[in-house]
Amino acid sequence: MTPYTDEALLRRFEPILHYTAGEQFFPLEIEPYVRACSLWVQLPEQDPIRLVPEGELTLEKLAEERAHGFGAVYFLRFIEPLNIAAVAAYALREGLTRKDPKDVFKAGPGRLARVGYGSRFVDALFSLTLLARGRVPGDTALAAAKTYRHMRAEKEEYCYYGRVARRDGWIALQYWFFYPFNNWRSGFVGVNDHEADWEMIYVYLSESADGEVRPEWVAYASHDFSGDDLRRRWDDPELAKVGEHPIIFSGAGSHASYYQPGEYLAEIELPFLSPLVQLVDRLQDGWRKVLRQARGDQSTAVSGPTFNIFRIPFVDYARGDGLVIGPGGDKEWAEPRLLDPAPPWAMSYRGLWGLYAHDPIAGENAPAGPVYNRNGTMRRSWYDPLGWAGLDKVPPPEQVLQRVLGQRAEVEARRTGLSQSIADKSRELTGLEVEAQAMQGRPHFKKLHAAHEEKIGALSKELNQLRAQLTFDQALLDALDHHAGQLRAGERGPLRAHIHRAHRPAQDTYMRLSRFAELWAALSIGLMMVGFVALVVFAPHYLIYGLTALVSVLIFVEAGFRRQLPQLVTSVTNALAVVAALVLLFEFFWEIVIVAVLVAGGYIMWENLRELRG
Amino acid sequence: MSSSPKPDSVTLARRRTLVILGLLLLLQAIGLFGLGSSYLFGFALSASLTPDSLILNLPRTLFSGAFTLLALLALLTTISVLRFRRLAWTSAMAVQGLCLLVALTLYLRERPAFIYFIMLHSLFMVYILNLSDVQAAFRPKTPILDPRDR
Numbered sequence: 001m002t003p004y005t006d007e008a009l010l011r012r013f014e015p016i017l018h019y020t021a022g023e024q025f026f027p028l029e030i031e032p033y034v035r036a037c038s039l040w041v042q043l044p045e046q047d048p049i050r051l052v053p054e055g056e057l058t059l060e061k062l063a064e065e066r067a068h069g070f071g072a073v074y075f076l077r078f079i080e081p082l083n084i085a086a087v088a089a090y091a092l093r094e095g096l097t098r099k100d101p102k103d104v105f106k107a108g109p110g111r112l113a114r115v116g117y118g119s120r121f122v123d124a125l126f127s128l129t130l131l132a133r134g135r136v137p138g139d140t141a142l143a144a145a146k147t148y149r150h151m152r153a154e155k156e157e158y159c160y161y162g163r164v165a166r167r168d169g170w171i172a173l174q175y176w177f178f179y180p181f182n183n184w185r186s187g188f189v190g191v192n193d194h195e196a197d198w199e200m201i202y203v204y205l206s207e208s209a210d211g212e213v214r215p216e217w218v219a220y221a222s223h224d225f226s227g228d229d230l231r232r233r234w235d236d237p238e239l240a241k242v243g244e245h246p247i248i249f250s251g252a253g254s255h256a257s258y259y260q261p262g263e264y265l266a267e268i269e270l271p272f273l274s275p276l277v278q279l280v281d282r283l284q285d286g287w288r289k290v291l292r293q294a295r296g297d298q299s300t301a302v303s304g305p306t307f308n309i310f311r312i313p314f315v316d317y318a319r320g321d322g323l324v325i326g327p328g329g330d331k332e333w334a335e336p337r338l339l340d341p342a343p344p345w346a347m348s349y350r351g352l353w354g355l356y357a358h359d360p361i362a363g364e365n366a367p368a369g370p371v372y373n374r375n376g377t378m379r380r381s382w383y384d385p386l387g388w389a390g391l392d393k394v395p396p397p398e399q400v401l402q403r404v405l406g407q408r409a410e411v412e413a414r415r416t417g418l419s420q421s422i423a424d425k426s427r428e429l430t431g432l433e434v435e436a437q438a439m440q441g442r443p444h445f446k447k448l449h450a451a452h453e454e455k456i457g458a459l460s461k462e463l464n465q466l467r468a469q470l471t472f473d474q475a476l477l478d479a480l481d482h483h484a485g486q487l488r489a490g491e492r493g494p495l496r497a498h499i500h501r502a503h504r505p506a507q508d509t510y511m512r513l514s515r516f517a518e519l520w521a522a523l524s525i526g527l528m529m530v531g532f533v534a535l536v537v538f539a540p541h542y543l544i545y546g547l548t549a550l551v552s553v554l555i556f557v558e559a560g561f562r563r564q565l566p567q568l569v570t571s572v573t574n575a576l577a578v579v580a581a582l583v584l585l586f587e588f589f590w591e592i593v594i595v596a597v598l599v600a601g602g603y604i605m606w607e608n609l610r611e612l613r614g
Numbered sequence: 615m616s617s618s619p620k621p622d623s624v625t626l627a628r629r630r631t632l633v634i635l636g637l638l639l640l641l642q643a644i645g646l647f648g649l650g651s652s653y654l655f656g657f658a659l660s661a662s663l664t665p666d667s668l669i670l671n672l673p674r675t676l677f678s679g680a681f682t683l684l685a686l687l688a689l690l691t692t693i694s695v696l697r698f699r700r701l702a703w704t705s706a707m708a709v710q711g712l713c714l715l716v717a718l719t720l721y722l723r724e725r726p727a728f729i730y731f732i733m734l735h736s737l738f739m740v741y742i743l744n745l746s747d748v749q750a751a752f753r754p755k756t757p758i759l760d761p762r763d764r
Contacts, residue, residue: 566704573711577740580714580733583721587730 262505
């Protein structure tokens, strides 16, 4: 058993958080936040009811049992939106204040310039849905920043919540960071804003017989990723660290965690576009696997995630050029707050930790606490620390060799049993065959002979399966021996074989887009709409031709800006090929059927003749 | 005496792929040139070939010119394919795209029988060009991979 206390373990491996310049919210203790909140309940088809007013709410009160029936949503309310005068005064004061460069965010190349027309059109639709969906009011982020600044001025402290879970030989250190606000949309052109934000990472340790612990894996919670893809081995060069402290590059406003600094293109899928997203995914899959066609043009040598135009692209800025919190950083962590044993506020309060915005897509609704999901069910990251990052199938290093040898013994035992079984059944089979031969040609054995033949067939099939299993087990034994040898030699296997889809910052080619490309990306969809109206008004007779020409010109200009003319040529040619194929099918349907039948017939004859010759 | 290194099977396969592609493109170039000429020649038989008559039959003149230009482009592409130029693949794709565009335009106008052959040949070429092996033949032999990739 390790001599370290839970707190000592948490402190020893506590992460270092690198923020992006311009980040306004940092991890804080929940108590002052809760004190600044009011508690509400939303009942179906009713106005929200305030249960505890602002200033009276404590962690104890938050943990009290409440039962308002099915459909009730409990939520906190941190911010009352500012009035227009307060907004103007705050904005003016902020504008006049000379700021540290670490407090200033410059967007740089925007997400629109990094994606194509289809995605930009879907993005325009998404922006329009914000008018219809529930969302956090526009001035809430400003008010939250103002309130948070006051809280920070009263007591500047940066803290995390920690938990140590021991499972299957692993020690999982869970670090939770609570932010009073997520201003990704309003502050960094992202997907959503919401009050309160809980973010989390794990550090997984192994423990040797003498009680010493060693970091083996880390897993950072991030958008769009789950299971094995979240996890990195401690010696993976992608994982930045200082001594025993892993470094997290936090997304600006979103607070999502990344292993490397950069700008990440996150894709959001809207529920009502899901069927289209799946259709495009399947078509792309069929294009590659069934037709053996390559993805994109021939210059795309490096594989990567497939882009789907029906997912909405957003950039998550995790540049790491802002405030650094953690050992050796600009600010140090305060004493960790332990979540073990789980405090009543964490276990008993299943509601949201901020405003319930009635957003059906849920992006604008505040999250629940560290233990629960928004719908009140328990988070997997809480009840299954290993399975959440796909580590439940991986034994700790100290146990691997033992497990391999144990597995080998199991396979060996199975093999011995199989060999015995094969010998017995083989004897039975030959016995049956001998009997069947003896019965051959004797009329009174007709029925019995048929039954024997059936038994022989079934037994022969079973024997075949057993022999195949035996061969497979032999190969498996060889592989296990080889693996055990590698482990004895100190080899740990490939670093990243478990990762199916990795986080990857935007490539430099996309970052070097000119200002013209940026401007073009921002204006082109609008220009197309203006052009469409002009055609309808001034040249309605040439609408189709005009629109085709307009779209073609826009697309070619865009492709030129983005240095993607080869990809465009490929896409257009493929589309024309599909149209031409349909034309041919339409014009020569029966001829094509006849030729296909003739070709199939010819092929069968050829195969049969080859067999005859052989 | 030093002996030249023996080409490996991958290089030979790559060379064979490029030669087959080059031959198919050459065939296309010859066909297109023939079409361009016969299109104009057919017109010349029915009327005297003067600047005025060419302008009067502008669509026919344009299609004839387009076929001749495409033939020239296909020929240049053939040469660049046989000389292992990286841009040859894109150029070959562009030739197929243009051929299909012209054929589909003619399909919407007068539907001469030969456009179906153009479509068929271009379809076959697009399929061949999109094959992973063919695309791989145009990539540099030692691609620079991200060291973090498996």
